[in-house]
Amino acid sequence: MTKGILYVVSGPSGVGKSSIIKSAMSKLEGFSFSVSYTTRPPRPGEVNGKDYFFVDEKTFNKMIENDEFLEYAKVHGHMYGTSKKYIKEKINEGMNIVLDIDVQGALNVVKKMPKETVLIFIAPPSYSELKKRLMNRGTEKKEDLIIRLNDAKWELSKINEFDYLIVNEELKEAINQLISIFIAEQIKTERVTEHLGRYSFFKIEEE
Numbered sequence: 466m467t468k469g470i471l472y473v474v475s476g477p478s479g480v481g482k483s484s485i486i487k488s489a490m491s492k493l494e495g496f497s498f499s500v501s502y503t504t505r506p507p508r509p510g511e512v513n514g515k516d517y518f519f520v521d522e523k524t525f526n527k528m529i530e531n532d533e534f535l536e537y538a539k540v541h542g543h544m545y546g547t548s549k550k551y552i553k554e555k556i557n558e559g560m561n562i563v564l565d566i567d568v569q570g571a572l573n574v575v576k577k578m579p580k581e582t583v584l585i586f587i588a589p590p591s592y593s594e595l596k597k598r599l600m601n602r603g604t605e606k607k608e609d610l611i612i613r614l615n616d617a618k619w620e621l622s623k624i625n626e627f628d629y630l631i632v633n634e635e636l637k638e639a640i641n642q643l644i645s646i647f648i649a650e651q652i653k654t655e656r657v658t659e660h661l662g663r664y665s666f667f668k669i670e671e672e
């Protein structure tokens with residue numbers, strides 16, 4: 466069975482990660498979104514089990530103790546973690562998985578699963594545009610906004626560790642670029658030839 470690919474999408478808060486991922490995934494089949502666990506309170510409209518699994522600190526710490534996370538990190542003052550069981554199961558079923566996680570998490574995932582992981586960074590066209598988007602979204606209090614904009618500086622300094630860089634200026638173009646990465650990674654020679662048995666023309670050449 467062909468193993469799936471782990472597409473890890475990172476970038477500063479408010480850059481457009483959720484918007485780009487949602488739209489790209491709605492146009493493709495065979496992709497599954499990894500719903501993270503978080504101690505952050507839900508925003509209006511967010512659905513438990515769809516956007517995040519919203520849990521309290523006690524539950525989150527218990528999950529750390531039980532080694533249930535592939536990776537976890539403190540981001541903008543709250544805990545976030547990726548379910549190890551979900552990732553392992555889906556990837557072995559050949560499902561491609563999309564993760565929306567922070568830069569620390571992305572760098573931890575690639576260390577653990579280097580062969581399966583593709584790192585994609587989404588950057589804003591400018592710092593002032595990032596600020597504008599976050600303010601327009603209107604989901605954060607002023608102090609949370611300041612934390613997010615401050616954390617963005619460190620996140621942007623890690624761009625060079627990523628395989629791909631999408632600058633989200635025009636949303637439509639950014640969505641097309643993410644779809645292109647999703648598809649191009651699937652037909653990388655090393656991934657296709659790893660599964661020779663799937664293709665009869667390879668068998669003919671072997672005879």
Ligand SMILES: Nc1nc2c(ncn2[C@@H]2O[C@H](COP(=O)(O)OP(=O)(O)O)[C@@H](O)[C@H]2O)c(=O)[nH]1
Nearest residue numbers: 478479501537538540545546547565566567570
């Ligand atoms: N390390 C890690 N980061 C996560 C995880 N889930 C979400 N994040 C990141 O946590 C940050 C905050 O996410 P969120 O609270 O949804 O705020 P937003 O980025 O402003 O929409 C973002 O950078 C997410 O990519 C996770 O499971 N692990």
Ligand SMILES: Nc1ncnc2c1ncn2[C@@H]1O[C@H](COP(=O)(O)OP(=O)(O)O)[C@@H](O)[C@H]1O
Nearest residue numbers: 478479480481482483484598602633634635636
């Ligand atoms: N290219 C773009 N131009 C203008 N606004 C955008 C663009 N991409 C996303 N947005 C808006 O910016 C805000 C932040 O996007 P969101 O997807 O929530 O970011 P993230 O998931 O990275 O925190 C949202 O209000 C979204 O509609």
